[in-house]
Amino acid sequence: MKSTKFGKIKSASSWNEKENSVTPEGVFNDRRNIIKALGLGAIGASIPGHVQAGLFDLFGEKKAVDPFVTQVLDFTKNSAFGLKETLTPMQKVITHNNFYEFGTSKTDPVDNAQGFKVDPWVLKIEGLVDNPLTLDLDDLTKLFALEERIYRLRCVEAWSMVVPWVGFSLASLLKKAGVKSSATHVAFETLFDPDQMPGQKSRLMGGGIHYPYIEGLRLDEAMNDLSFMAVGLYGKTLPAQNGAPIRLVVPWKYGFKSIKSIVRIRVMDKQPPTSWNQLAANEYGFYANVNPEVDHPRWSQATERRIGEGGIFSATRIATKPFNGYGEQVAHLYKGMDLSRFY
Numbered sequence: 001m002k003s004t005k006f007g008k009i010k011s012a013s014s015w016n017e018k019e020n021s022v023t024p025e026g027v028f029n030d031r032r033n034i035i036k037a038l039g040l041g042a043i044g045a046s047i048p049g050h051v052q053a054g055l056f057d058l059f060g061e062k063k064a065v066d067p068f069v070t071q072v073l074d075f076t077k078n079s080a081f082g083l084k085e086t087l088t089p090m091q092k093v094i095t096h097n098n099f100y101e102f103g104t105s106k107t108d109p110v111d112n113a114q115g116f117k118v119d120p121w122v123l124k125i126e127g128l129v130d131n132p133l134t135l136d137l138d139d140l141t142k143l144f145a146l147e148e149r150i151y152r153l154r155c156v157e158a159w160s161m162v163v164p165w166v167g168f169s170l171a172s173l174l175k176k177a178g179v180k181s182s183a184t185h186v187a188f189e190t191l192f193d194p195d196q197m198p199g200q201k202s203r204l205m206g207g208g209i210h211y212p213y214i215e216g217l218r219l220d221e222a223m224n225d226l227s228f229m230a231v232g233l234y235g236k237t238l239p240a241q242n243g244a245p246i247r248l249v250v251p252w253k254y255g256f257k258s259i260k261s262i263v264r265i266r267v268m269d270k271q272p273p274t275s276w277n278q279l280a281a282n283e284y285g286f287y288a289n290v291n292p293e294v295d296h297p298r299w300s301q302a303t304e305r306r307i308g309e310g311g312i313f314s315a316t317r318i319a320t321k322p323f324n325g326y327g328e329q330v331a332h333l334y335k336g337m338d339l340s341r342f343y
């Protein structure tokens with residue numbers, strides 16, 4: 001077990017370690033977040049050090065059992081996006097990750113992303129829009145009413161989860177920016193900060209991706225009601241390893257489209273290049289719609305491992321559904337397209 005700012009987390013590399021206390025950066029961030037969560041804001045910044053330490057101690061108990069010491073979000077549950085399936089336990093959602101900026105193994109992100117700084121954050125919405133936007137960290141949770149949506153997440157590696165995200169629709173953000181009529185596509189870019197993201201320093205550790213990580217959608221896909229900007233999960237702000245402070249979630253596409261820690265959204269009039277497609281175009285297409293009938297060149301996509309209860313590698317194998325079960329909402333977007341060619 002390992003103590004992090006998200007609580008006691010079991011990760012492969014720390015199985016043999018005995019409990020250790022949070023890192024100095026973790027303590028610092030926790031204290032700032034607690035002060036923020038209490039609404040003390042600027043007052044918190046001017047509280048003398050020993051008082052802050054006391055405030056922090058007050059939460060010591062909770063910290064041990066609660067995996068997030070970050071902000072609790074205000075949101076409403078959107079029942080239109082509920083699911084009958086069992087939620088993936090939160091400990092799995094926040095410890096089994098793909099975030100190659102922090103390393104390529106599933107536990108690298110939780111091990112290496114602690115202390116990741118999201119404040120200050122700048123997200124720009126630019127390109128073919130009438131009102132380019134520059135949002136700061138506060139804007140991300142305050143500009144739009146937040147809602148919770150439960151979505152399936154299906155990775156191209158044939159595992160899946162069911163996650164309660166908190167956020168707002170991508171369409172509402174694009175509408176605020178005012179998309180020009182000449183626009184056809186939307187591109188997304190992750191933070192580039194090799195000092196914080198060790199995978200961006202080394203080709204090997206970063207999985208060969210040419211950073212910054214970039215992704216894209218066709219404009220009609222981006223405007224579809226399902227396309228979601230997540231700022232939280234399980235009711236609280238996103239842990240770094242899940243893409244803090246803001247990430248895309250496109251539930252009918254393979255997980256690699258759901259780009260994390262976004263700093264730029266650019267509305268364009270052509271299809272943007274995308275990271276995984278640039279790395280291996282024969283394996284990862286621009287569309288990347290979940291499709292049990294189109295196999296990856298190296299494995300079948302007919303079934304998936306639903307990450308669930310039990311040990312860290314345990315899971316049940318289930319059939320993969322076309323468009324990850326969201327065909328009713330999105331199949332019309334691809335009418336007449338050969339989906340084995342546009343994979």
Ligand SMILES: Nc1nc2c(c(=O)[nH]1)N[C@H]1C(S)=C(S)[C@@H](COP(=O)(O)O)O[C@H]1N2
Binds near residue numbers: 093099255257
């Ligand atoms: N910037 C960035 N975004 C990313 C990735 C990444 O490596 N870097 N991995 C993707 C992949 S392959 C998947 S499956 C999902 C995983 O999201 P999760 O870790 O929150 O489950 O994030 C996606 N977004």
Ligand SMILES: [Mo]
Binds near residue numbers: 254
């Ligand atoms: Mo993935």
